[in-house]
Amino acid sequence: MARRKRAEEEAPKGSPLWMTTYGDMVTLLLCFFVLLFSFSEIDAQKFEAIIQSFQGSLGVLSSGKTIEPSEYITEALKDDLTTKQLEEWEDFRKLQEMLEQFLTERGLDTDVLVSLEMKGLVLRFQDNVLFDSGSAVIKEIPKEVLIYLSEFLEEEEFKSKNIRIEGHTDTDPLRRNSRYETNWELSVARAANVVRFMIEEIELEPRRFSASGYGEYHPVNNNDTSENKAKNRRVDIVILRSEDAISQP
Numbered sequence: 001m002a003r004r005k006r007a008e009e010e011a012p013k014g015s016p017l018w019m020t021t022y023g024d025m026v027t028l029l030l031c032f033f034v035l036l037f038s039f040s041e042i043d044a045q046k047f048e049a050i051i052q053s054f055q056g057s058l059g060v061l062s063s064g065k066t067i068e069p070s071e072y073i074t075e076a077l078k079d080d081l082t083t084k085q086l087e088e089w090e091d092f093r094k095l096q097e098m099l100e101q102f103l104t105e106r107g108l109d110t111d112v113l114v115s116l117e118m119k120g121l122v123l124r125f126q127d128n129v130l131f132d133s134g135s136a137v138i139k140e141i142p143k144e145v146l147i148y149l150s151e152f153l154e155e156e157e158f159k160s161k162n163i164r165i166e167g168h169t170d171t172d173p174l175r176r177n178s179r180y181e182t183n184w185e186l187s188v189a190r191a192a193n194v195v196r197f198m199i200e201e202i203e204l205e206p207r208r209f210s211a212s213g214y215g216e217y218h219p220v221n222n223n224d225t226s227e228n229k230a231k232n233r234r235v236d237i238v239i240l241r242s243e244d245a246i247s248q249p
Helices: 002-010 017-039 046-055 071-078 084-106 141-153 183-201 224-231 242-246
Strands: 111-116 120-127 163-168 209-212 234-240
Touching: 084 120, 084 141, 084 242, 120 141, 120 183, 141 183, 163 183, 183 209, 183 234
Parallel strands: 163 209
Antiparallel strands: 111 120, 120 234, 163 234
């Protein structure tokens, strides 16, 4: 009994001694990360753009496109390009400006959009610019745009570039009297006819071209309004970057 009482008197009071060392270490770590944070710079717009790029891709954020187009993301990725890749990028930038000027002069700048993306230069024909509803026959007026584009595709800096034609539709089913039974077939037929025009009428090199039909499954907007559906009905002409073209079938 006396031995137990002596042990209780000798036992130190308060927290165990190792807690003091542990607390000091945690405090030092906190100070270290606060110091790192004070050295860093956070751009709110870039941070928001990065968060938006994950929306819909992980299934835990609000649904939508897998990648949200943003100049901040594009410019950040551009910083990692090599000298040769930067030269290619600048060639695309110049072509984009020329095409935009051409479209503005002809009043087509709201119907045909030009954007520079990491996969290359995208010429987007909105809604019924190239085709009538349910048809895959190219209209006469937009052929002028395709002919103008082909002049640049034959220039030295673009002569080796591959071109992918992408057909897209909205979610509305086709009419019963339509030549095509599904949106898949319509989107493929439209892309194929643009390729045929570029090859047979303009006489560009066939090996440079590929055609893809995505139906309703690669929308740029939700198919919840007439306006959004009109944006999803489109044909994209993509002048591929060198690396991206290598990965194409």
